[in-house]
Amino acid sequence: MGDKITLSIIKADVGSIAGHHMPHPDQLAAATKILAEAKQKDIIIDFYVTHVGDDIQLIMTHRKGVDHPDIHGLAWEAFKSATKVAKELKLYAAGQDLLSEAFSGNVRGMGPGVAELEMEEREAEPVITFHADKTEPGAFNMPIYRIFADPFNTAGLVIDPKMHDGFIFEVYDVFEGRSVLMKTPEESYDVLALIGTPGRYIVRRVYRKSDNLLAAVVSVERLNLTAGRYVGKDDPVAIVRAQHGLPAVGEVLEPFSFPHLVAGWMRGSHHGPLMPVPMRYAKVTRFDGPPRIIALGWNISKGRLIGPVDLFDDVAFDETRRLAEMIAEYMRRHGPFMPHRLGPEEMEYTTLPSVLEKLKDRFVKTEEVKVVKKHSDLLSH
């Protein structure tokens, strides 16, 4: 056991009342009981259980480091217990995100989403945890980029000598399972060249360049890629440290004042605006959405979780929510058409291919159509 503190968020959707809307309070109570017992036994220092939409969020602190079997096993046990409640109550999609029956040391690849950040606690350690529903991890690309690399968002990049050197982005390719470290501001355009494709390249970690301090971590689990079939959306989480040589809390929240379009929403198959909401509105109803995000503010004190403060519970975000509603209305009017519905590549991981499969044999050859040459062929002539 080291001196360092690890903040672990492990989340999963293990069933919901009336569709994919929100968990039952008894599920949250079941998960809370498991974590309270673990706290008594000193396995964890502190914890908080909440939800966004239908995803149960386990927020835990401990001294065991990232990817520790005790912590992952504990989360698995809590989700199992919440699943048992879901089954008893015949809730919808009971145990949805638990892709395996048996736990084997780590929840990665087994369905739940994970963001863990090991830290040397600073004199004061302000941290924000973000929890989203009905979207994918790439939804964090734009806000994380703006927090750590956009001087029009983060005044500190210009003004504060401690972050004037910039940050290092670890970008993860979910299809190839490999990542690349890139420096900002020097390589900003290259970073953007990758992360503008959020279904594939995800900002996974951000480090302060001057001392390699780990400033942010995003969960990168893509549920349907893991399962190889449509299960549900990934519904990602992120941890961002703030202040004192890092972006201020207001700079961390600022990008969310723009409800950018993300993939997810109904059946994980639609683009829609990401709406920042207080915890009381963290339930998804209109067309199973629109995609939603909460921001919880904490101070960590020797591993104790001081908080949370419900950061989007502020009238200053009312106009963002109104804009998100207008965008939601506009996007919905497209019905089953792109770009509201996702493009064919992303639809590969939904239930659409089985519908298309049925139609395949009904196509008959009609008149010859000249096949347009590939751009590369044209260039070679």
Ligand SMILES: O=P(O)(O)OC[C@H]1O[C@](O)(COP(=O)(O)O)[C@@H](O)[C@@H]1O
């Ligand atoms: O479970 P069903 O009836 O097949 O419907 C698909 C469901 O998948 C979802 O995309 C699941 O969303 P989650 O990933 O948040 O669980 C819902 O929008 C939709 O209700």
Ligand SMILES: [Mg+2]
């Ligand atoms: Mg969900």
